[in-house]
Every structure is written in structure tokens, then in C-alpha cells.
Amino acid sequence: MSEQARLAQSIPRICLTWLLLAQALVIVPFALHIPPPLLVLWLVCSLWRIQIFRMRARLPGTWVKAGLLVGTAGGVYLARGSLVGLEAGAALLIAAFILKMLEMHTRRDALVLIFLGFFCVVVGYLFEDSLLWALFTLLPIGTLLAALIGLQQVDVARKPEMALRLALKLMLQALPLMLIMFLFFPRLEPLWSLPQPSNKGVTGLSDSMAPGDMAELSRSAALVFRASFEGPAPARSQLYWRSLTLDQFDGRRWSQSGRSQSVQLAQWSKRGEPLRYSIVLEPSGRPWLPSLDVAETGQDEVRLMSDFRLQRRRPVSQALLYAAQSWPEALRDPQLTDNIQHQALQLPARGNPEARQWAADLKRRYPQPDRLAEALLGWFAEQPFHYTLKPPTLGPDSIDDFLFTSRQGFCAHYAGAMVFVLRAAGIPARVVAGYQGGEFNPDGQYLTVRQFDAHAWVEYWQPGTGWRSVDPTAAVAPQRIEQGLEQALSADEAFLADSPMSALRYRHVPWINAVRLSWDNLNYGWQRWVLGYQGQQQLQVLDRWFAGWQAPAFVAGLALVLALMALWIFKPWQRENDAQLRLFHAFERLLARHGLRRLPGEGAQAFGARAMLALPQQAEAIEAFIAQFMALRYAVDGTSLQGLRRALKHLRRDLPWRLPTIKDKHS
Known part of the structure; x- marks a missing residue:
């Protein structure tokens, strides 16, 4: 493999950083549901992975990986008494998530690990579905998205905070679509069933009673x-x-x-x-x-x-x-x-x-x-x-x-x-x-x-x-x-x-009691309107919303929300990804209002010269913008994008809303 191909397959440092953090956020909530030795295995594998990145250790060989896999499966069997069931299955899933970090050495492996992390977060809802857990899951989801961005778009996310910022933006963009799917997607019975965790329902009334119970x-x-x-x-x-x-x-x-x-x-x-x-x-x-x-x-x-x-x-x-x-x-x-x-x-x-x-x-x-x-x-x-x-x-x-x-x-x-x-x-x-x-x-x-x-x-x-x-x-x-x-x-x-x-x-302390009751009220609302939004309740809500004149109004409002969401996400006015070209196109549109259009094949400098002849009073502002653009586009002299924006703003301020066009002058 050539050096260029090897670099193309290597895992960026930003991606590895976010993956290590995401793995910690995914695994820690499972601490009560997996055998404790798995937590030790996670710490060892994480440290080993860091040493591999620092070139102070080697990737494990085939026999080492096979031994870790068999040993981990055997440990889960001894701890849970079976490899079948929800708790045993979750333990095996977390074990695979841990060992994959140690085995990862290409971008494809990192992609598999990221998707496995998302699946682990979903499995966590089988053990806990409270409002606090739902809020916490935003952290591992955000870090997994940041790792995915760092893996796929290194140029966009040169720093960890840039990857996280883009991940949060993607989550916000997905929020309206998530709400629409939550409200309207039919609630279906699961196609499978799993034994529930043994730690659920351990406290409560039983079918017999002695005085001490x-x-x-x-x-x-x-x-x-x-x-x-x-x-x-x-x-x-x-x-x-x-x-x-x-x-x-x-x-x-x-x-x-x-x-x-x-x-x-x-x-x-x-x-x-x-x-x-x-x-x-x-x-x-x-x-x-x-x-x-x-x-x-x-x-x-x-x-x-x-x-x-x-x-x-x-x-x-x-x-x-x-x-x-x-x-x-x-x-x-x-x-x-x-x-x-x-x-x-x-x-x-x-x-x-x-x-x-x-x-x-x-x-x-x-x-x-x-x-x-x-x-x-x-x-x-x-x-x-x-x-x-x-x-x-x-x-x-x-x-x-x-x-x-x-x-x-x-x-x-x-x-x-x-x-x-x-x-x-x-x-x-x-x-x-x-x-x-x-x-x-x-x-x-x-x-x-x-x-x-x-x-x-x-x-x-x-x-x-x-x-x-x-x-x-x-x-x-x-x-x-x-x-x-x-x-x-x-x-x-x-x-x-x-x-x-x-x-x-x-409860005798007023402020403690007030906080407790408010938090309990939030959890009750979460259970009733989110977890309880199933089958019959969903049909009742939709029947109420789509009754009589409310149906077309609701559909129109939904279409408007979707249209605004599409405009916000796709930004058709910013179809050009290149920020420099976006500003130059804005310069072209500004002059087009006054009858000056760039000819096919006409360069920026030639178009600017023709514009200065046609608009002598704004020639200085036009020349300043073209100079800034040429320096930013083709030279390395420290010119910033902000300077180009200021030049365009100065030209827009100097130009009246509409000047006599070239055709008007000749007439």
C-alpha cells in the first residue's frame, strides 16, 4: 500500500479523541447491568488504544484478539449464567463495543464502531426510559456524531470543538423531523420479545403476604x-x-x-x-x-x-x-x-x-x-x-x-x-x-x-x-x-x-420540597405524553387534531413548517459552498441590477475593469473589491474573508438602488 493510500485509511486524531469519549459516555450508564470485569476491560483497552496511537504499542495479533473474545464471552456466561436474554445480550454487545476499539485500524472499522455505539445507546432504553436518561443520551449521541464528522470531514473539523459544533447543528436540524415522526409514525407492536431485566420489579406487592412483608x-x-x-x-x-x-x-x-x-x-x-x-x-x-x-x-x-x-x-x-x-x-x-x-x-x-x-x-x-x-x-x-x-x-x-x-x-x-x-x-x-x-x-x-x-x-x-x-x-x-x-x-x-x-x-424544608415536586411533575409529563404516546392515545390525539376545519389548517401549518425547515437546512441562497465565490456572486448580482452582467469566460479582473468604466463614481469601491478578491483567491498575503465582506459592503453602500443602465444612457 502506498503512503497516500495508507494515510487515506488512517483514523484522524480528532475522530479517535471523540470515539474514546463517546465510548466512556455509552458504557458508564451500563455499569449496573454488565459484569464489573467488563469495566476493567474497557479501561485496559482504552489505554492500549491510546498507546497504539502514540506508537508505543502494537495492535493485538489474531491469537490475542481470539483469546480476548473467547475469554470475554466466557466471563459473561459465568456472570449471567447464560448467553441468551436481555442482560447477557447487552453485556455481549458492550463487550463487542469495547473490543472493536482495540481492533480498529482503518476508517471502515471506525465507522462500524460509531454505528455500534448508536445501537448501544438504543439498547440502554430497554433498561431505563426516564427523562433524565433521555437527556443524558444526548451526550453520547453528540460525541458519536462528532467522531463521525471527524472521520469523514477532516477539513471541516480541524479542531475538536469544530466537530462538536457541527454535530450539535445536525442534531438541531434533525429535531423537527424527529417530532413529526414521533407524532405521526404508527406505533407498532415489537416483532420480537426479550426477557426483561431481572432488576426490574424486585420491589412491590407479591401474590402472598405475611405481616412482615x-x-x-x-x-x-x-x-x-x-x-x-x-x-x-x-x-x-x-x-x-x-x-x-x-x-x-x-x-x-x-x-x-x-x-x-x-x-x-x-x-x-x-x-x-x-x-x-x-x-x-x-x-x-x-x-x-x-x-x-x-x-x-x-x-x-x-x-x-x-x-x-x-x-x-x-x-x-x-x-x-x-x-x-x-x-x-x-x-x-x-x-x-x-x-x-x-x-x-x-x-x-x-x-x-x-x-x-x-x-x-x-x-x-x-x-x-x-x-x-x-x-x-x-x-x-x-x-x-x-x-x-x-x-x-x-x-x-x-x-x-x-x-x-x-x-x-x-x-x-x-x-x-x-x-x-x-x-x-x-x-x-x-x-x-x-x-x-x-x-x-x-x-x-x-x-x-x-x-x-x-x-x-x-x-x-x-x-x-x-x-x-x-x-x-x-x-x-x-x-x-x-x-x-x-x-x-x-x-x-x-x-x-x-x-x-x-x-x-x-418535605418540611420548603425549597427542597418545591424542587422535588417540580422535578416529579416533569417526569410525569414525560411518562404520560412521551412514553405513554402509544396506540390508542395516538389515535385519539390525531382524531382531535384532524376533526373538521382543523385538518386543512393543520396540514397547511405542517407544510409551512416543513418548507421553513427545508429552507433552513438547504439554504438555496447559499448553494455555493465556497465562501469567496458566494461573495463574488453577490458582487455580480449587485452590478446586474445596474445592467452590468459578466460575460461567459470573462475573468474577475476584466469584469471589474469594465464595471469601473461603466460606473466611474464607484470605480474606487469596485477596484477595492476586485483587489481584495484577487489577493484572497490567488495570493497569500494575509487577506481575510472579513476584508472581502467589508469591501462588498462599502460598494453596496456607495451604489444607489438603481442607476441608469447602459441602455438608458444610449437612449
């Missing part, structure tokens, strides 16, 4: 969902967000029975005015959707189960926007089937004798289910029960120990104990698990529900009336229902003690 959730500030209402939001004491129903008890844990999961037809009738709201649910890895009782939603893949929970056919693996309407006063199951009634009375054959005996006594005193439930709630309120996240350990007869000995517990203790007593008294009952309350954001007029809002309450049934909801926790700690967990624990326990840096712990 709710206490663990109450130490987490992780976001569950945000809800906005059409009209005023209900009072906090009415915000019971049902997620699932637990109707099987084994003496320690409450869980879903197989019967409750197989029956899908709910028997209910609407009463009163409905509540209309929309929810943006965070990824949970679970199929159930939180809702107020009794809920309906227009989503095809969501169904109302027999226990009145909303359930999706697939687990929620990414942020989900859904609209629902609920009838809090609805009549639910006025008549129970034998199967459901049998399940709602299920208890272990043995255990908790004191609670069973007490339930029999209550049944004799209060034969009506409503009266017995009221007596239970009154007993919880009158006795010295204490609401706490740190109750003492209970023995084998956990219900007896809680009701008659410790009397300290969390919502799961109270709900589980009340359901046990109701069932022992012959009243069908079950535990409902979900969330209660939520924090109102005045900036966006919506509610934010977090894991520490997890709650459990009770449903019991009586003929003709159906299921009724009661909350024994409200009888013991009414501040938990009316104000929230922080106020309920303020007397003797720290709120979010395991998260000392959480901004939620400093």
Missing part, C-alpha cells in the same frame, strides 16, 4: 404509579387502590387461591357517579393494575377478575398508561356461588384457639355481619393496640399472640386478624392488598403513590348487600389513612430510616 415495603420510597383525575380528586380516606385479593390462609401467610385466579366473571352492578382517572404505572413484573373499586378500562388486554381486581394478560415490564373509571358505590356479588363462599370461609384445621372461641362469642352476641364487623372495629379502637413497623415476633398461633398479647403491628396484622375472626364467626371475608392514599402534587394536579403507601384492608360479605370494605387500621391509627405513613410513625419511629438521602424525608 408490608412492613418491608413501607421502608421503600420507590414509585409505584401516578394518577390524575378528571375533576377533583376524592378525599384521601377514600383512596384505596386495589391490586389483588388474598383468600387463602395457611396459619402464617395469606395468598391467592387457585380458584380466585381461574374464575374471571365478576358479578356487580353500577351505582352512583363514576370516578374517571388515568394512571401511569411503573414496571412491576406483575400482571395486576391498581384501581379504585369497581373499575373498568377500555384496554383490550385488561380484564376485571371475579375478585374485582384489574389484571393484564402480560406482566407490566415497562411504564404503562391506562385510563379507568370506577364506581365506589357499586353492588358487588349480592349472591355468592358455593365455591367462592367456601373459599371465603377457609381456615386451617387447627391453630389460634382463643381467636376461634372469641369469634364464636361475638357471633352469639352479634348475629348480623354488619354488627359484628362494627364490634370488631370498636374493639380495635378501644383496646391498647399500637401501630408500628417493628412488632415483636409472633409464635405459632400468630393471630392469638397478636390479638391478646402483643397488640402491636402493621396493617397486615390488623387485616389478617380481622379476616380470621370474621371467618371463624361464619362470615365470608378476605384480605385486600394494594395501596392507600398518595401524595398530591399541586404543580401537575395528580397523585403520586409509592411503595410506603402499601396497605391491606378487609372485605366481608352478607347476603343481598354483597362485599363491604372496612379498614381496621383506621380504627387504630386514623392518621395513617387521613395523613399518611410519615405522620402515623412520627411519634416513635423514623420515616424512611433506611434512605437517609431521600428528598421525601425533607
Whole structure:
């Protein structure tokens, strides 16, 4: 290969600089999703690449590259247990991105590496799709574009800042087209599916519950969902967000029975005015959707189960926007089937004798289910029960120990104990698990529900009336229902003690709270109007925009925007790429207004001489411009483009708008 060909294939220093920076920006956000040794491999390969550029090291040979490839693949397999799946695939992709930097030695290799970097940025959205991540991705995209410019247009980007400036300009030019495609491009279901990352959905309600589980959730500030209402939001004491129903008890844990999961037809009738709201649910890895009782939603893949929970056919693996309407006063199951009634009375054959005996006594005193439930709630309120996240350990007869000995517990203790007593008294009952309350954001007029809002309450049934909801926790700690967990624990326990840096712990500081609420409002808008702009919502927006007279107005406005964008990008008035020739053509157009046109083949100096004869009063300005142009074009005397612009400006100022043309003078 000749020296000229070798230089043509070499990678410019500017390109390599931007590639190294882009690789760092692409890889660092993956640190939580790839094996840590890959980060060490990246540092080693980067330093090796720099030493190669400084001619202090050689490119790796075939055997070295093969060994690195096999070793990296083996390390990923040992760390992830497989080479298939999202996390393993992402780790292999990042490994290829790292090793390609070390193997790169031609411009074609650099081009492959740049495109691989863009693909890595896209893969990152499978792990994180927040507003902060979207803003961060502008950095690796900008640096990758700068590397591409440095690779393809070395003359344009002689310095790194010039390449970055052009990259930012290209991104700004692409912004209008991106918005148009976002608004109008159809949302299609993916042609493939991948297992979701294992670190998603690790916190949240599960399909079974022991008393300590709710206490663990109450130490987490992780976001569950945000809800906005059409009209005023209900009072906090009415915000019971049902997620699932637990109707099987084994003496320690409450869980879903197989019967409750197989029956899908709910028997209910609407009463009163409905509540209309929309929810943006965070990824949970679970199929159930939180809702107020009794809920309906227009989503095809969501169904109302027999226990009145909303359930999706697939687990929620990414942020989900859904609209629902609920009838809090609805009549639910006025008549129970034998199967459901049998399940709602299920208890272990043995255990908790004191609670069973007490339930029999209550049944004799209060034969009506409503009266017995009221007596239970009154007993919880009158006795010295204490609401706490740190109750003492209970023995084998956990219900007896809680009701008659410790009397300290969390919502799961109270709900589980009340359901046990109701069932022992012959009243069908079950535990409902979900969330209660939520924090109102005045900036966006919506509610934010977090894991520490997890709650459990009770449903019991009586003929003709159906299921009724009661909350024994409200009888013991009414501040938990009316104000929230922080106020309920303020007397003797720290709120979010395991998260000392959480901004939620400093809601009493006005400016911290204001910043937190504003940032949360931005994220909610991002999720609702960007991530949630899918299928049905897109069709609704387009139907609203293209209704009636708005359709032609919208099309005309869109055409105008596209035309302005085309003018801005292509700049037809600057078709000449040569800045010197652009100024000379402006000089020609200026003289053409006065009847002087350059002849085919006529040089700049000859045309200037003819113009000075035709316009003697402007001869000095014409001569100055021609002299500046000739010096800049053909000589090396330090003449600048700015001097040529000043000469043209001086000539334009000296010339009147229109002089008598040559033809006018002869006539």
C-alpha cells in the first residue's frame, strides 16, 4: 500500500479523541447491568488504544484478539449464567463495543464502531426510559456524531470543538423531523420479545403476604404509579387502590387461591357517579393494575377478575398508561356461588384457639355481619393496640399472640386478624392488598403513590348487600389513612430510616420540597405524553387534531413548517459552498441590477475593469473589491474573508438602488 493510500485509511486524531469519549459516555450508564470485569476491560483497552496511537504499542495479533473474545464471552456466561436474554445480550454487545476499539485500524472499522455505539445507546432504553436518561443520551449521541464528522470531514473539523459544533447543528436540524415522526409514525407492536431485566420489579406487592412483608415495603420510597383525575380528586380516606385479593390462609401467610385466579366473571352492578382517572404505572413484573373499586378500562388486554381486581394478560415490564373509571358505590356479588363462599370461609384445621372461641362469642352476641364487623372495629379502637413497623415476633398461633398479647403491628396484622375472626364467626371475608392514599402534587394536579403507601384492608360479605370494605387500621391509627405513613410513625419511629438521602424525608424544608415536586411533575409529563404516546392515545390525539376545519389548517401549518425547515437546512441562497465565490456572486448580482452582467469566460479582473468604466463614481469601491478578491483567491498575503465582506459592503453602500443602465444612457 502506498503512503497516500495508507494515510487515506488512517483514523484522524480528532475522530479517535471523540470515539474514546463517546465510548466512556455509552458504557458508564451500563455499569449496573454488565459484569464489573467488563469495566476493567474497557479501561485496559482504552489505554492500549491510546498507546497504539502514540506508537508505543502494537495492535493485538489474531491469537490475542481470539483469546480476548473467547475469554470475554466466557466471563459473561459465568456472570449471567447464560448467553441468551436481555442482560447477557447487552453485556455481549458492550463487550463487542469495547473490543472493536482495540481492533480498529482503518476508517471502515471506525465507522462500524460509531454505528455500534448508536445501537448501544438504543439498547440502554430497554433498561431505563426516564427523562433524565433521555437527556443524558444526548451526550453520547453528540460525541458519536462528532467522531463521525471527524472521520469523514477532516477539513471541516480541524479542531475538536469544530466537530462538536457541527454535530450539535445536525442534531438541531434533525429535531423537527424527529417530532413529526414521533407524532405521526404508527406505533407498532415489537416483532420480537426479550426477557426483561431481572432488576426490574424486585420491589412491590407479591401474590402472598405475611405481616412482615408490608412492613418491608413501607421502608421503600420507590414509585409505584401516578394518577390524575378528571375533576377533583376524592378525599384521601377514600383512596384505596386495589391490586389483588388474598383468600387463602395457611396459619402464617395469606395468598391467592387457585380458584380466585381461574374464575374471571365478576358479578356487580353500577351505582352512583363514576370516578374517571388515568394512571401511569411503573414496571412491576406483575400482571395486576391498581384501581379504585369497581373499575373498568377500555384496554383490550385488561380484564376485571371475579375478585374485582384489574389484571393484564402480560406482566407490566415497562411504564404503562391506562385510563379507568370506577364506581365506589357499586353492588358487588349480592349472591355468592358455593365455591367462592367456601373459599371465603377457609381456615386451617387447627391453630389460634382463643381467636376461634372469641369469634364464636361475638357471633352469639352479634348475629348480623354488619354488627359484628362494627364490634370488631370498636374493639380495635378501644383496646391498647399500637401501630408500628417493628412488632415483636409472633409464635405459632400468630393471630392469638397478636390479638391478646402483643397488640402491636402493621396493617397486615390488623387485616389478617380481622379476616380470621370474621371467618371463624361464619362470615365470608378476605384480605385486600394494594395501596392507600398518595401524595398530591399541586404543580401537575395528580397523585403520586409509592411503595410506603402499601396497605391491606378487609372485605366481608352478607347476603343481598354483597362485599363491604372496612379498614381496621383506621380504627387504630386514623392518621395513617387521613395523613399518611410519615405522620402515623412520627411519634416513635423514623420515616424512611433506611434512605437517609431521600428528598421525601425533607418535605418540611420548603425549597427542597418545591424542587422535588417540580422535578416529579416533569417526569410525569414525560411518562404520560412521551412514553405513554402509544396506540390508542395516538389515535385519539390525531382524531382531535384532524376533526373538521382543523385538518386543512393543520396540514397547511405542517407544510409551512416543513418548507421553513427545508429552507433552513438547504439554504438555496447559499448553494455555493465556497465562501469567496458566494461573495463574488453577490458582487455580480449587485452590478446586474445596474445592467452590468459578466460575460461567459470573462475573468474577475476584466469584469471589474469594465464595471469601473461603466460606473466611474464607484470605480474606487469596485477596484477595492476586485483587489481584495484577487489577493484572497490567488495570493497569500494575509487577506481575510472579513476584508472581502467589508469591501462588498462599502460598494453596496456607495451604489444607489438603481442607476441608469447602459441602455438608458444610449437612449
